[in-house]
Each structure stands twice: as C-alpha cells, then as structure tokens.
Amino acid sequence: MKMKTESKPEKRPEMAKQSPSERRSNFEEVALGYNSYEAVAEAKRCLNCKKPPCIEGCPVGVDIPRFIRQIAEEDFDSAALTLKSTNSLPAICGRVCPQETQCEAVCVLGKGGKGDPIAIGGLERFVADYELESGVTAPDLPAPTGRSVAVVGAGPAGLTAAAELAKMGHAVTVFESLHAAGGVLVYGIPEFRLPKSIVAAEVDFIRRLGVDMRMNAVIGKIGTVDELLSRYDAVFLGTGAGLPSFLGIDGENLNGVYSANEFLTRVNLMKAYLFPEFDTPVKKGRRTIVVGGGNVAMDAARCALRLGAGEVTIVYRRGEDELPARAEEVLNAKEEGIIFRLLTNPIRILGDENNWVTGMECINMELCEPDESGRCRPVPVPDTEHTIPADVVVIAIGTSPNPLVSMTTPDLETGRYGTIVADETGATSKPGVFAGGDIVTGSATVISAMGAGKVAAKAIDEYVRGAVRL
Amino acid sequence: MPFTILKKRELVPTIHQVDVAAPRVAEKAMPGQFVILRIDECGERIPLTIADFDAADGTVTLIFQEIGKTTRQLASLGAGDSIADLAGPLGCASSIERFGTVVCVGGGVGIAPIFPIARGLMEAGNKVISIIGARSADILFWEERMEEASSELYVTTDDGTKGHHGFVTDIVQKVIESGEQVDRVIAIGPPVMMRAVAGVTKPFGVKTVVSLNPIMVDGTGMCGACRVLVGGVTKFACVDGPEFDAHEVDFTLLMSRLAMYLPEEKEALDYEAAAEPAV
Numbered sequence A: 001m002k003m004k005t006e007s008k009p010e011k012r013p014e015m016a017k018q019s020p021s022e023r024r025s026n027f028e029e030v031a032l033g034y035n036s037y038e039a040v041a042e043a044k045r046c047l048n049c050k051k052p053p054c055i056e057g058c059p060v061g062v063d064i065p066r067f068i069r070q071i072a073e074e075d076f077d078s079a080a081l082t083l084k085s086t087n088s089l090p091a092i093c094g095r096v097c098p099q100e101t102q103c104e105a106v107c108v109l110g111k112g113g114k115g116d117p118i119a120i121g122g123l124e125r126f127v128a129d130y131e132l133e134s135g136v137t138a139p140d141l142p143a144p145t146g147r148s149v150a151v152v153g154a155g156p157a158g159l160t161a162a163a164e165l166a167k168m169g170h171a172v173t174v175f176e177s178l179h180a181a182g183g184v185l186v187y188g189i190p191e192f193r194l195p196k197s198i199v200a201a202e203v204d205f206i207r208r209l210g211v212d213m214r215m216n217a218v219i220g221k222i223g224t225v226d227e228l229l230s231r232y233d234a235v236f237l238g239t240g241a242g243l244p245s246f247l248g249i250d251g252e253n254l255n256g257v258y259s260a261n262e263f264l265t266r267v268n269l270m271k272a273y274l275f276p277e278f279d280t281p282v283k284k285g286r287r288t289i290v291v292g293g294g295n296v297a298m299d300a301a302r303c304a305l306r307l308g309a310g311e312v313t314i315v316y317r318r319g320e321d322e323l324p325a326r327a328e329e330v331l332n333a334k335e336e337g338i339i340f341r342l343l344t345n346p347i348r349i350l351g352d353e354n355n356w357v358t359g360m361e362c363i364n365m366e367l368c369e370p371d372e373s374g375r376c377r378p379v380p381v382p383d384t385e386h387t388i389p390a391d392v393v394v395i396a397i398g399t400s401p402n403p404l405v406s407m408t409t410p411d412l413e414t415g416r417y418g419t420i421v422a423d424e425t426g427a428t429s430k431p432g433v434f435a436g437g438d439i440v441t442g443s444a445t446v447i448s449a450m451g452a453g454k455v456a457a458k459a460i461d462e463y464v465r466g467a468v469r470l
Numbered sequence B: 001m002p003f004t005i006l007k008k009r010e011l012v013p014t015i016h017q018v019d020v021a022a023p024r025v026a027e028k029a030m031p032g033q034f035v036i037l038r039i040d041e042c043g044e045r046i047p048l049t050i051a052d053f054d055a056a057d058g059t060v061t062l063i064f065q066e067i068g069k070t071t072r073q074l075a076s077l078g079a080g081d082s083i084a085d086l087a088g089p090l091g092c093a094s095s096i097e098r099f100g101t102v103v104c105v106g107g108g109v110g111i112a113p114i115f116p117i118a119r120g121l122m123e124a125g126n127k128v129i130s131i132i133g134a135r136s137a138d139i140l141f142w143e144e145r146m147e148e149a150s151s152e153l154y155v156t157t158d159d160g161t162k163g164h165h166g167f168v169t170d171i172v173q174k175v176i177e178s179g180e181q182v183d184r185v186i187a188i189g190p191p192v193m194m195r196a197v198a199g200v201t202k203p204f205g206v207k208t209v210v211s212l213n214p215i216m217v218d219g220t221g222m223c224g225a226c227r228v229l230v231g232g233v234t235k236f237a238c239v240d241g242p243e244f245d246a247h248e249v250d251f252t253l254l255m256s257r258l259a260m261y262l263p264e265e266k267e268a269l270d271y272e273a274a275a276e277p278a279v
C-alpha cells in the first residue's frame, strides 16, 4: 500500500513530554514516547528509499526503512525482530542516540529544509518499548562452538560484543566491576532520560542469550588479562573512559565539590534521589554550579535541579555555539530553568573555615579569532573576575580511561591519554585481546561503543575459530 | 550472586567480625587491601579493610564498628544471611619486605587491618613491634592474634583499664627513644591517632605509613569521592592507596571530608528508627 510522496505530511508528530514545571521536580522520564497511532502515522511518512542514506548514517547499520515499513504495516513484532537483528539495545539507543547527527541528519525527507526527517529515534524507541511490554522472545541460538570469550566491562561496548558473540554460539562471560551491568547507562545517564528498568530489561535479554554476567569483578584486581587469556580463547576490553578529570584549581577538595561521575553515580546508580529510603546520600545544595558544557554537564545540572537546588548554573568557558551537548538536552535544560553562564571560566573554588564550598570565582572569557587549526580559543577578559555563590559544585569537564587494566597488562599498547590502541577490527597489540568503545576512542557515544563491540565480535569470532587451542 | 556470611560474632561491644564466603577475593587478597560491599538493593557501597583472608577456605574476614546505618544493619545480620555485593580485593597491597624492625600500630577498630600486615611482616623476617590501643579494655580485641603476629606487643588504653595508661603514641615514642633502630612505622586507626603517630615519628625521620579510610563509592578510581591530599597532590585513596606516607598526608582535609555526610547519616538513622515498629 504505497502512498504518493506529495500527499505526505512534512512534519513529524511532536513527542509528548512532561511539562518543564512538572518535570523539574521529579526523576520520571521526560520524553513520553509515541503511541501506536503516532508511530504508524510517522512511519507512513517514510519514502522507503531505494538507496537509503539513513542506514549509512547509523553506526551499526540498522535496516531502518525495513523496520519503519513494518511499523507502517502495524507489524510491530517483525519490526522488533528487524531492529534486534542488528542492535541489541534498541530501547536504549532510541532514547540516547544523537540521531540528529546520524541517521536523521541524512534522511532524505529532511534535506533542503522542506520538512522534518523521519523520527527514526522515536520510532526505534516505540518498537523497542512495545517489545519490552509484550514480552521479549530470545532468538534461537546456534549450536555451541566450544569457544569461550571473556568480556571486561558491561557498558554498551561490552554488552554488544557479548550479545553478538553469544549469538554466534560462543560461551561468553562478562566481568563488570560495579554491582550492576550497563556502564554509563546505569551510573551516568539519569533516570529521567533513560529509565534504569529499560537498561535492566535489555541486559536481561543479553543474559537470556546465555551470557554469564559476573558483577563485582574488577579486572586488574581479581584477576589480570593474562589470567583471563589462560582460561578463555579471547578477551574483549570495553572498560570505558571512567576516570574523572578535575580542573586543577584551588578548592577542588572542598566538601560539596564533586566530579560529575561521583555526583551522577550517587544519584543514578545508588539512587540518592530516593534517600533516605535508599542509603546513599548526596548533597542537595541550594545553589549548584556545574562546570562544563557537554551532555554530562546537562545531566548533572538537571539532576541537581530535581534534587531540589533552587538555582543551578552551568559555567562553560566557550559560547552557545560551542556547547558540545546535544541541542535537545540544552533546550531541555533551559526549559527547566537552568542558568547558563557562557564564556565564563572558573579560577578557584571558595570555601569556609569548615572546608565547605561557598562559591566559585570566575572570569569572563572571549573567543579570539580562529587559529590555523580553525579553533577559537577562549581567552580571559582582564578585570572581569566575579564570584558566583554555591554550596555544591560539580566538575563535568571530561573523563579519561581508567588505567586499572592497562597497568596490569604490560604488553598492551596504550595511546596518549591512556586509551588502548586497537585497529579497525578491535584487535590490540596483544594477541587474543580486543578492545572497543570509550577505552579506545576516549569519551564518545553509546552507539559508537556498540558499533565497536559489534565489529570486534566479528573479529573475535574469526580469531577463536581459527585459534589453535593449547 | 550474593555473598554468604559464614560466621558472625560481636568481638567486643559494637565491634563485629564477619567471615564472608568470597573465594575469588580470598584467593587474591593481600594485606592492606580492602573490599567494597553493599548489603542489599537499597544499600550504599562502603569500604572495609580486609582483616584476614583464607584462600583455602575461601573466606574473607571483615571487622567493623557500628557507626552509621550500614554498619548497624551489617551488625544485625548473622551466619547464613547474605550480602548482595562484595567487590575486591581493592587498593594497593601493603608493601611487605624485609625492612628490619617495623613498628605496627593499631588503634581501635584499626587493630583488625594491622593484623595481616604484622603477620606478613613477621613472615618476611622483620622484627615486628606491635602497639595496639583502645579507649578501654572492654573494647580491645585480637590481643592474642596480635601477640602471635608480633615479636613484641604493647597494649595501651586511654583509661588505663589495661596495659599502658595512655595513648599508642606514648609507646611509639618510647620505642624509638629506647635506641631501637626502627626502620618503618605503620599505623592504622582513627585519623587523629594516625596524625599523632605521624607527629611523633617525624622528628626522628622514621618512614611512617598510614592507611586512609576516606568516603568511597566505587573503589576503582571512577568517582574521586576518596580524594586525599598527599604532599600537596590530590590522590584517589582507593587506587593510589589506601596507604600513604604519613608525613605527607593532609589529615585536616581527611577529617573534614569524613564529616561530609554527618547530617545525612543522622537522617538515615532517624528514618530507620521511625520505620521500625515500636516495641
């Protein structure tokens, strides 16, 4: 039942959201998802292009027009199967992928500014949620190959590698240092953007593929990569970029100053927003400053607001156009009332005699002319020092790879910032050891980590099938 | 997979010992390392130093004092109960070498973690002079164990109910001044005690190591909750420590950071009390 292009609406249905005034005081999901009526209508806008650019825009190559056609045909079960055959974590990706720079950016319908690109992310989420609600069926697995793989880290990279390898018939064991699987998905990204029940359900699906998940297992401490290699045919390292950076300015060890990782881990993984029902506390703050302009900073600021801070300020040293966060998240933050102090740089954090934060001294910045590399460096404007009062400060200026694994694996080549060096198949300098995700690239995205896990799974499959067992 | 408590007893009032079945941790544990545990789904993650471990039995012994909500809850568990999560062994192991003569100081609940270190140092061929102290005789524990793990053992109590009437530092000072060639001092206990020991040994230039116990969350270097200042440089105690050069540690910062959640701790206990049925 093909419709004519011209008759199609140009706009996508707007996804329902909690209103800003309501959501700024709860941790429930902000975006509410499409209902089936909206999803089918949106799916029907798809042109089902012959050479669909959207697939190429997707880092894991989901067959987008196919699953969208299945939605249009109201065959949601098949749509789910299509999605799951290439993407093990669709309910997560539908929510947190930056589709506006990936598949949706290249969608034919969005070209030339005539209309909206298909809401691919929204549709992906719709199908994945439909499947979770109606009960997920684990696919039939091939006969066991007799090969075994150890996966270190249960973030998107590790989980994807594990799922793919299990689907190939290998025995997979995941070692995760925290008590829950998901990596950044459980400790970093807040509940209101990605409900933890969704992550748990997707992780459960991977368990049902036969993957053995061992929590509380810190590799580098409970065992080394070499020990894993003596028990498994190959090892995949997906340990992420979890080491928080600090500014290196005075006052960073004052009480009330957090790394974004600590603040978000307390709030999300440990559920400090439900304190004292949950045991982990977090300083709620009356005035919170978040330093940084990325997604992490937006998440921290929006968490601080929901914890009850009356005033939450983002301090970022460059301008609006340079904010690395997704436009949607910046908009959400603004709608919720978060104050943006752009072109502002912290000089030092101020405290009282009991070591508690009282505020932050900042200086205004301006962007100079771009240099040869095309980048504008922010430079301080003399005599613009000023103080912003605060009782909680969150430093969200980035992370680097955790050295626990590389430190205990001397023959693993590492890069400049402690990343693990891997080729395009994920192979590292150490035979039998593969790596992917933030540990290789530095902080990136959920989907790129998943893509790396997937590519590495293929290479690992070849490797273990070819490997001579000792 | 939950971790089963095999044995549990109250050593002295408010100080408890639990032996937990954790074969993988027990196999790898070294003196000076710690674990992070979480009792249940609602629990917080707290670090406890490994007081003993038995690779053959697959057990890890933890000793803790009832202070906040979590330690009280842990104290209420018994043999057969289990805790949801236990990750370890974390942190760097204590350096166990043949130093010569080592003074091991354990204060209060710090006697527990000093024990495997003293034992290790003895096994490595050191002369181990141990000094253990408590507020009062009735809360002093593991005297016999420490006796076995030491060449000489001194006991102090603040109130004079046992051993030397006074502080562990008095004995540290005495030992050093006695002309004994002390090559190393290692002290574990409340921050005030560790700071005092550092103060005593500094003028003599005796290398002194303390084990720091800041608030932690993950214990793997991921959050920075455990930041301590050592020689003017910020370190993460969970991965860079927990042992540091006592003469370089900023104890004032450590103590103020330890006090960060006192109001919340009280709130948690009040909440707990309100939730319990009145008897």
Ligand SMILES: Cc1cc2nc3c(=O)[nH]c(=O)nc-3n(C[C@H](O)[C@H](O)[C@H](O)COP(=O)(O)OP(=O)(O)OC[C@H]3O[C@@H](n4cnc5c(N)ncnc54)[C@H](O)[C@@H]3O)c2cc1C
Pocket: A096, A097, A098, A152, A153, A154, A155, A156, A157, A158, A175, A176, A177, A178, A181, A182, A183, A184, A185, A188, A189, A190, A217, A218, A219, A220, A238, A239, A240, A241, A242, A264, A295, A296, A299, A402, A404, A405, A436, A437, A438, A439, A443, A444, A445, A446, A447, A449
């Ligand atoms: C707050 C926040 C918000 C973000 N928002 C988005 C978003 O909206 N969209 C998006 O696409 N991306 C987002 N990102 C980035 C994205 O989450 C990461 O790029 C992605 O999670 C990387 O996946 P990974 O599997 O490589 O690593 P991680 O997710 O970091 O997972 C690594 C896992 O390995 C474990 N581990 C580490 N060391 C060891 C060890 N020695 N032994 C055992 N286990 C170990 C860790 O505990 C962790 O569970 C966000 C990141 C943060 C921090």
Ligand code: SF4
Pocket: A045, A046, A047, A048, A049, A052, A053, A054, A055, A064, A065, A068, A106, A107, A108, A109, A118, A120
């Ligand atoms: S590019 Fe857009 S219109 Fe074309 S198939 Fe992909 S989603 Fe449909």
Ligand code: FES
Pocket: B215, B216, B217, B218, B219, B220, B221, B222, B223, B224, B225, B226, B227, B236, B237, B238, B239
């Ligand atoms: S406890 Fe989180 S970094 Fe040390």
